[in-house]
Amino acid sequence: PLVGDARLLEAAAELSEREVVHRLNSRFAREQLEGMHHIIATLSSGGDASHFFPQVVKLVVSKSFEVKKLAYTYLVKYAEGRPDDALMCINEFQKSLGDRNPLVRAMALRVMSSIRVHMIVQIVVLAIRKCAQDPSPYVRRAAAHAIPKVYSLDRDRLEELMEVIEGLVGDRSPAVLGSVAHAIKRVCPDRLEVLHGSYRRICGLLSDIDEWGQAPMVDLLHRYARTYFKDPATMAWAPPPESPPAAGAAPAAAPRPQSPMKPAPSLDDFFSEAGEGQGEDGSPEAEEAAAEEAPAPAAENGGSAEGAEGDGASDSGDRVPDDLRLLLKASWPLLQSSNASTVVAAAALLLDLAPGYDQGDVVKSLVFAVRSSRQSCHSTILDIIAGVARSKAELFRPFMADFFVSVWDGLAVRRQKLSILACIATEGTVDTLLRELRSYMKDSNPAFVTDVVRTIGEVATAIPVVHKHALNTLLILSGHPSPQVASCAIHVIIATIGDRTVKHCSTILKLLRKFPSAQVEAKVGMLWLATCHLCRPLQGEDGLVEKAEQLELGDEGSEASGGAGKGKKTRKENMAELDNLALAAVKQAAAGFAQEAVEVKMESLNASVRLFLHHLGEQGAMWQQVSLLHGYLLDLARADPSIDVRDRARTLRLFSMAASSPTEDTAALGKHARGVLLHSGSQVRLAVTVGKVSSFRLGSLSSLVNHRAPGYRDLPPFSAEN
Secondary structure (H helix, E strand, O other): OOOOHHHHHHHHOOOOHHHHHHHHOOOOHHHHHHHHHHHHHHHHOOOOOHHHHHHHHHHHHOOOHHHHHHHHHHHHHHOOOOHHHHHHHHHHHHHHOOOOOHHHHHHHHHHHHHOOOHHHHHHHHHHHHHHHOOOOHHHHHHHHHHHHHHHHHOHHHHHHHHHHHHHHHOOOOHHHHHHHHHHHHHHOOOOHHHHOOOHHHHHHHHHHOOHHHHHHHHHHHHHHHHHHOOOHHHOEOOOOOOOOOOOOOOOOOOOOOOOOOOOOOOOOOOOOOOOOOOOOOOOHHHHHHHHHHOOOOOOOOOOOHHHOOOOOOOOOOOEOOHHHHHHHHHHHHHHHOOOHHHHHHHHHHHHHHOOHHHHHHHHHHHHHHHHHOOHHHHHHHHHHHHHHHOOOHHHOHHHHHHHOOOOOOOHHHHHHHHHHHHHHOOOOOHHHHHHHHHHHOOOOOHHHHHHHHHHHHHHHHHOHHHHHHHHHHHHHHOOOOOHHHHHHHHHHHHHHHOOOOOOOHHHHHHHHOOHHHOOHHHHHHHHHHHHHHHOEOOOOOHHHHHHHHHHHHHHOOOHHHOOOOOOOOOHHHHHHHHHHHHHHHHHHHHHOHHHOOHHHHHHHHHHHHHHHHHOOOOOOHHHHHHHHHHHHHHHHHHOOOOHHHHHHHHHHHHHHHHHHOOOOOOHHHHHOHHHHHOEHHHOOOOOOOOOOOOOOOOOOHHHHHOOOOOOOOOOOOOOOOO
16 A cells, blocks of 8 residues: 555545545645645646636645645646646735745745746745845745746846846855756856856865756856866866885975865775875865965976976966865765766866876776766766867776676667777777677677677777788678677678778678678678779879789788698789679679679669779680670660669660770760779778767757757857966
């Protein structure tokens, strides 16, 4: 059986509509409460209770606090949709602003600000002014929440609302400051000068603000720091701790005096007490005293560039302002918050403003947030980590094992982890990563295995050391029982080899054996891969391409060269072998031409004309086979049901005739046939990538969806001077 308020909702849900109206119209508070319980139960289950509005409005004058509280809750939801009916009790709302109970005063203001009628805007503004000076922090917080509602109704009231915001910014209650930050972001995001007088106090109270108010406040302080401080990368930071001083040297001050906080020793005890680097007193006075006792930076002491921070700060720059250090020190404890949004906001601030030698601790907090947050938050946090890893991959490399896929991860989370793993892999860790990826191939979800195949291709492209090993793995996967996985493996092999076909003859041969059972995209890729060596490079690149291929053959040799006892093949021999493979590929396409898809037919014609033009003018068995095969394909395409195929065959026939038997009218066309049909610009580039690169602000909705969402605002540029 249900207990607590849940049993009341269950009992109230059994009432009929007529019984509910009867109880709402009753003179007894107990029956009125039963009727309101039914309405709240309907709202909680997603139902519509707007038809009870006339009966509920009358209950705002009830003497029972419980009835009045539920009536106000109902009116907050429906007052915006029925403003004319809500105006009937506007006097009662004004009277409730003077009630002794702060909950009643706050709820009365919430209902008044929810009535979207222009004629009462002035009354609501006066109510906000009154509640902004209320002795109860709960009421002042309600006043801060009411400001954006009034501004959205009447934007001409900006200056009046700014006066209220300036008063609330100076509030000493942490419960109010989070709501004030929300109001500033909605009403006046560019009027950051309102924080001038309260900046240090807000930094001191940042850890005491409620967790849902910390994120907007940190974002607001981040914008403030970029608006009124210079880029920290151009200013002098204290160097990280190094080797101890030599014997007999003068005693030095504590290492890294300007470091905002000592990093946590490990992820397992991340929530343990802060180390020595974090002071006990977070007040502005303590921060100023610490700043005065700290030794001057190397730049001010006449030191060389060795005393400056290693990530771009020069010792000739200005000293980092104490107010900026205060903000960084106040932000570090937020990385230990149990709220993922607060951790992300603090990490975005510190990655942008903190010195480079402290950013490793920020990354550690993001990794820990993935472990400690709810399953529903993992995708968002991993998306943020992926964005940071693309620019600062070295910070995440010590935590590679934390991004290995777990059995309880969803498909979206698995894809993001694969993207991060591919981004942070190095030559030293790639073997471990490939072993882990091979274990994922046994998964029963073909979509996930397909992502693993793409990740292997991306790693092979980025790290040439494992190129051959990855290709062998992909060749094995090309025989996967799932057509989706097999097709993807062939697609990735084609993208990984690219136009470097001279050293991959054996791989191409193995792929062509799978041509009859391959999917449409894979067949198109195979035909292009088998004939791409026939395309001419751009003007001026012929010598460069030939030299690069010779270097490749000289360093590694061809895969088809056999064991150690056989000599390495020359470039001419490899090109001849590739020509034979190209002929075999076109023959396979011609064998089942009538049953192929339109895309395969078009690429078959393209491959055939490449062979024809490449061997044009030669004598021998190869030329006879190529010319007969090319004519056979053109005849098949001329009778094809698809108009696109017939049109392509007609065009290629004209080019072929103009090149092989030019006449006075077709001489110009034949002269340029090779340049048009064998140009390297016609090569298809297949991209293998997992994830996306976002240029939006870290932690924003636009960064998550990878397009500009409504309300998105870029970070302001750094100030020219402090």
